[in-house]
Amino acid sequence: MTTLSFASLPLSRAILDNLDNLGYQTMTPIQAQGLPLALEGRDLIAQAKTGSGKTAAFGLGIIHTLNSAMSATQALVLCPTRELAEQVANELRRLARALGNTKIITLCGGTPIRPQVESLKFGAHIIVATPGRLMDHLDRSTVDLSRIRTLVLDEADRMLDMGFYDDVKYIVSACPPQRQTLLFSATYADDIRQASARFLKKPAEVKVESVHEASQIKQVFYEIQPDQRLATVAQILEHYRPVSTLAFCNTKAQCRELSQHLESRGISALALHGDLDQREREDVLVQFANQSCSVLVATDVAARGLDIQTLDAVINVDVTPDPEVHIHRIGRTGRGQAKGLALSLCSPDEMRWANQIEKYQGQPITWANPKTLKPAPGGRLHPPMITLCIQGGKKDKLRPGDILGALTKDAGFAFEQIGKINILEFVSFVALERGIAKAAYAKLSNGNIKGRRFRMRFMSD
Numbered sequence: 001m002t003t004l005s006f007a008s009l010p011l012s013r014a015i016l017d018n019l020d021n022l023g024y025q026t027m028t029p030i031q032a033q034g035l036p037l038a039l040e041g042r043d044l045i046a047q048a049k050t051g052s053g054k055t056a057a058f059g060l061g062i063i064h065t066l067n068s069a070m071s072a073t074q075a076l077v078l079c080p081t082r083e084l085a086e087q088v089a090n091e092l093r094r095l096a097r098a099l100g101n102t103k104i105i106t107l108c109g110g111t112p113i114r115p116q117v118e119s120l121k122f123g124a125h126i127i128v129a130t131p132g133r134l135m136d137h138l139d140r141s142t143v144d145l146s147r148i149r150t151l152v153l154d155e156a157d158r159m160l161d162m163g164f165y166d167d168v169k170y171i172v173s174a175c176p177p178q179r180q181t182l183l184f185s186a187t188y189a190d191d192i193r194q195a196s197a198r199f200l201k202k203p204a205e206v207k208v209e210s211v212h213e214a215s216q217i218k219q220v221f222y223e224i225q226p227d228q229r230l231a232t233v234a235q236i237l238e239h240y241r242p243v244s245t246l247a248f249c250n251t252k253a254q255c256r257e258l259s260q261h262l263e264s265r266g267i268s269a270l271a272l273h274g275d276l277d278q279r280e281r282e283d284v285l286v287q288f289a290n291q292s293c294s295v296l297v298a299t300d301v302a303a304r305g306l307d308i309q310t311l312d313a314v315i316n317v318d319v320t321p322d323p324e325v326h327i328h329r330i331g332r333t334g335r336g337q338a339k340g341l342a343l344s345l346c347s348p349d350e351m352r353w354a355n356q357i358e359k360y361q362g363q364p365i366t367w368a369n370p371k372t373l374k375p376a377p378g379g380r381l382h383p384p385m386i387t388l389c390i391q392g393g394k395k396d397k398l399r400p401g402d403i404l405g406a407l408t409k410d411a412g413f414a415f416e417q418i419g420k421i422n423i424l425e426f427v428s429f430v431a432l433e434r435g436i437a438k439a440a441y442a443k444l445s446n447g448n449i450k451g452r453r454f455r456m457r458f459m460s461d
């Protein structure tokens with residue numbers, strides 16, 4: 001039996017205490033399998049589903065070997081998108097609290113390169129980057145990868161899907177051959193194994209089975225005719241009334257159609273797909289994560305890797321032809337102790353895919369008639385929160401405490417009525433309980449935050 005206590009690992013007291021402070025009591029399965037090998041200095045190919053704690057699995061490996069007294073860049077993490085890079089950098093910062101002064105920077109496209117160049121002059125212990133932007137820096141000689149000890153390829157399958165292979169190859173060749181390479185991925189097809197084999201030395205492979213405990217997730221399939229698809233999604237939402245739902249579609253067009261249909265029925269929904277620019281994506285994710293949007297409609301690619309904590313339900317608007325993808329999708333709900341709801345719509349011509357899923361998961365599918373979906377009492381399905389966007393951010397030295405203070409101490413609202421606060425470079429988002437939103441807006445826009453007035457507006461109504 002593998003032990004799940006972090007204390008069983010050769011980690012310093014400071015790192016263990018910090019994990020305790022973060023509330024990481026036991027290792028997740030991929031950490032339990034991967035960390036002992038990573039800490040030995042082995043190369044690693046690790047596969048586990050989204051949300052299984054892969055970041056800490058390589059993050060602790062990085063932190064463990066990092067010498068913060070040495071200013072050279074010692075670790076590099078490559079991610080497919082800026083968003084994932086930011087997520088990884090944030091988690092690494094939390095883990096690195098154990099070391100004291102550790103500089104972690106992200107180098108991603110979509111933002112000006114100048115400030116990055118300036119920031120690099122002061123040195124960075126860890127760089128988290130997307131391949132394209134890092135290549136730019138290599139070409140300008142504004143980064144030095146010659147002292148890298150740990151190289152991580154995160155979401156490696158997706159980097160390859162997105163056509164980053166040549167960039168990754170180039171970047172790897174700029175790292176010293178004497179290094180540890182860790183490859184993390186949610187799926188792991190043979191072509192990835194082959195493509196990445198040349199980056200790794202005698203890698204150990206660890207894989208956590210992605211089939212879930214049937215008891216964690218209530219899974220139901222509804223047989224529908226194709227023209228009933230969109231309406232049935234709405235009926236499901238009105239019947240189960242989940243606070244946060246991720247609805248998967250196979251195509252972008254389907255995403256758009258569904259979010260429009262739901263909006264027309266008074267259900268707040270936002271679509272996440274490849275055509276959005278970075279700012280639009282951020283707006284969508286902030287509103288969904290802080291519970292001011294009920295449904296996020298996404299393609300598999302768009303939803304990959306996103307760390308969304310509380311998902312009450314996953315809806316498969318189409319059945320996916322790949323059973324592994326299905327298992328991934330439904331695994332986004334029912335994390336930890338909470339029980340999840342996974343509902344799939346299946347048209348007659350998708351039946352063969354449902355059969356494949358049944359075989360793959362080794363459990364019979366529960367079928368229900370969509371006619372049993374009756375709206376539950378409670379009127380319209382409203383999200384509990386509304387997002388207020390404040391035209392001031394990090395650049396204005398705003399911090400979450402400033403906004404919380406203005407709302408609670410100055411304006412007299414209760415702590416519980418205020419939700420998530422996200423501070424970005426130029427704007428901030430604060431989630432407000434629906435019932436107090438108007439009053440809070442009135443007080444905040446007529447008063448001040450940290451002695452200053454900011455313009456603000458609601459993201460939706």
Ligand code: ADP
Nearest residue numbers: 024025026027028050051052053054055056307
């Ligand atoms: P993945 O990369 O596998 O999709 P993440 O690394 O983003 O998953 O982790 C998902 C969430 O789990 C994060 O919010 C992270 O802080 C949390 N987490 C990771 N490891 C642990 C642990 N051992 N105990 C509790 N929470 C954890």
Ligand code: MG
Nearest residue numbers: 054055154305
């Ligand atoms: Mg991850």
